[in-house]
Amino acid sequence: MSLAQIDLEEFIGEIIESSTSQFMSECRELNGAPPFGSFIKTAGALPVYGLVFNVCTHSIEPNRRATAYGLTEQELREEQPQIFELLKTEFEAVIIGHGDDRGPQQVLPPQPPGIHSFVFPCSESEIKALTSSGDFLRSILCGNRLPADDLLIASVRNAWAARAFDMPYLVSIGKDLCRLIRDDYDRLSSIMRRISN
């Protein structure tokens, strides 16, 4: 999808750290991170597609921590509105593919996404293209520091939802997963049960 078609005003974050396999973005708004396990992309000539695996909110100053006030958020906003300006939300994504003139490819990008690129949620058609085969499962299972099982569950649910909860799709993904986790039956049954619930 070309840059022109993206409404730049719709961005949800901006990249602040980038590597070939993962990137980190800062949210446009506090607590405005995309949901865990959702599919996101960067803008640019070569869009990069990722899967959100970690969201965190903390002080903007690395050496300072937020302090507990013992007030509700509403009370805080009325009494100490400035403290919210001192916080930021960041989210990390694992890269599962990039786009070229043929559309989304499930291959790592030749270059990591650029710092300060904007990040957008993926459209339904992009999600379908990225999850047409079970290859994205492999990226999840092979990634470092990832909560693999929960990320699998969340991402497969999203992919399934993009297909209007089509059962044969879930079954075929289940078969791929079964092979990838090397017939770990307990793990498979737990994952499949949590996806379908």
Added chain:
Amino acid sequence: MNDLWSNLNGSPSPQKSGEIGVVTRGSLTEGVEMKLNPERSVEDVKAGKFVVIDGYKNQFFSMITDLTLDATNPEILLYPPHDGDQLLHSVLNGSSTYVTVALRPMLMLEQGEEIVDESRPVKTIPSHFSKVLEAEEEDVSRVFGSEEKDDRFFNMGTPLDMDTPVCINLNRFVERSNGIFGKTGTGKSFLTRLALCGLIKNKKAVNLIFDMHNEYGFRAMKEGGNGSSFVKGLKQLFGNQVALFSLDPESSRERGIQPDHEVYISYDQVAVEDVIALQDELQLNPTASESAYLIYAQYKNRWLRQLLSLDGPDVEQFAEDIGANKSSLSAIHRKLKRIENFPFMVNKLEGSDAVDTMMDYIERGIHIVLEFGRQTSMLAYLLVANILARRIHEQYVSKSEKFYATQNPEDQPKHLVITIEEAHKFLNPATAKQTIFGTIAREMRKYYVSLLVVDQRPSGIDEEILSQLGTKITALLNDEKDIAGVLTGVANASGLRSVLASLDSKQQALVFGHAVPMPVVIKTRDYDEAFYKAMGYLSEEEKMEKAEEASAAVFGD
């Protein structure tokens, strides 16, 4: 959603043809294994089914011999997905739990090659992941020929779940002795009648049928269906081409049949060999034959008449006279006395000898059914069949020797097929070496005589003879020994064993051997009006119509 599930677990009505799996492993000796396509339900794949493996260079025509449920992980088998968990069930199906199907390649043809007369054994196996397809109509006719192609081919039935006829090659069928086996009530006599019809219709051989239970000549009972009904016999189907001989004319007449000939046998026509063949039935001990030969040495052809004319006390004296063991001779005397009770045994023949009449018919190409009427004792059957077959065989030997000498095509004897039932009585290991049927089964077609052996207890037949049978048509057999017996002399029999044991008890048979290029399970052809018609039978109205047409053609309207 239920529809979805049923689709995932193999569609209930799969397409008629298509890929059913891929080859995953195999060996030339053990056969090939295929992984079943997960979209297929294992329950649609049956043992005995005819499939084609589409190799890179060759097509392998194969039979399904076994099915196995497998799992990659033993834990799945310990904790199977519970009943409601259809998702997990579907996910596992085909990935962690799968079905392997054992195939036995039976025939190999190069892609596009036509089958030639001589079938060739499979010499290689298909490569990895070759597709396994359900056989299509053209595959069946390519392998088994079709009736339209040639009069060699005779339709015996159809493969399982298919409608294309499977034909046997009658030319090859008559080249050897053949066997038809099956438990009681599995349709042996229907199979036999079918094979005989083929031989008669296509004029491949002259038949002599020892019809112990009166089921081939005229009508016969048909089991099952709505009560019992009758089916037409050979005489009704083929009219003048079949002659009915009877040992018990009274019984024939009571059944409303007029036999063409009555058969009587004189005592002088009984040879010692004929009595030896009765060893089992009469429980004669081995010395009995020696005693019989002693009498024969002195009295020649009259030996039996002489023996039976004696009364109790004279036997011992007689034994002393001829130098035989007293107790042995009195035993054989006592036991052979039973023969006197048979109404067809006469002192002197009136009219022509039955064997001469039979030979006359055979030379004219007319098939003979010998009915036993009420003479259904095994003793009568064995005695008569042995005497007649021995004498006919003698004549055949001299005729064929004459032909070998003159090499004049006119002298060539007509090929004769002798059908015997309860064959294990004739061909058991103890007597097969001495009786005429053993000789015929072994010497094959050298003298233009071969056997069609019908039996329910093949394990009772001498192994040497079983292994020499060319084509075997086998309905269901359960007994391990019988199955092993039928498969004697068959290479790679292990696969056929399971197929044989899993046949339906009605209208299914495994055909293998000389007359078919590869073993095949068939649903036997229906023996009904359509069959009668195919055999050229005309009902009364049709005959009238035909006659009218003919007279119109001759005399004009």
